[in-house]
Amino acid sequence: MDTFDSQLAEFAENMLETMYAAPGIGLAATQVNVHKRVIVVDVSDTKSEAYTLINPVLEPFGAKIQGEEGCLSVPEIYEPVERFEQVNVTAQDVNGEPIEFTASGMLAICIQHECDHLEGRLFVDYLSSLKRNRISKKLRERSKTLV
Ligand code: GNR
Ligand code: NI
Numbered sequence: 001m002d003t004f005d006s007q008l009a010e011f012a013e014n015m016l017e018t019m020y021a022a023p024g025i026g027l028a029a030t031q032v033n034v035h036k037r038v039i040v041v042d043v044s045d046t047k048s049e050a051y052t053l054i055n056p057v058l059e060p061f062g063a064k065i066q067g068e069e070g071c072l073s074v075p076e077i078y079e080p081v082e083r084f085e086q087v088n089v090t091a092q093d094v095n096g097e098p099i100e101f102t103a104s105g106m107l108a109i110c111i112q113h114e115c116d117h118l119e120g121r122l123f124v125d126y127l128s129s130l131k132r133n134r135i136s137k138k139l140r141e142r143s144k145t146l147v
Pocket of ligand 2: 072113
């Protein structure tokens with residue numbers, strides 16, 4: 001991303017709206033079929049701590065922690081995933097201004113989950129092939145009964 005114009009600002013606003021409506025605590029542009037390095041996250045209960053991160057780069061550190069994860073792109077599947085407890089984040093905001101902060105806990109997990117989407121990775125990719133195959137089957141069966 002190198003053009004920080006009103007179109008980008010509008011897209012980021014739309015992503016936040018989509019995330020809150022889902023409802024979810026994060027969303028990557030990849031998930032709405034836009035292949036740009038844009039993620040939004042808000043892990044607060046009050047929907048008042050939104051981060052819009054453009055071109056995010058992560059340096060995870062610290063202990064590994066396991067948390068139950070779900071994904072809007074893998075509906076209604078929840079499995080434990082191991083992530084780093086903390087992550088140094090450098091990114092740009094919608095105006096192209098540099099951002100740098102350290103996240104921990106749920107925010108750190110969510111940012112790692114969203115950045116994975118930008119690389120085409122899903123949380124199910126961290127599971128055993130046995131679990132992944134079961135999930136694929138479940139999603140396949142589900143889509144059959146839906147149509
Ligand atoms: O809403 C979401 N919840 C969630 C819970 C644990 C770990 C990661 C997430 S992100 C997810 C929304 C989503 O799919 N973002 O890509
Ligand atoms: Ni996701």
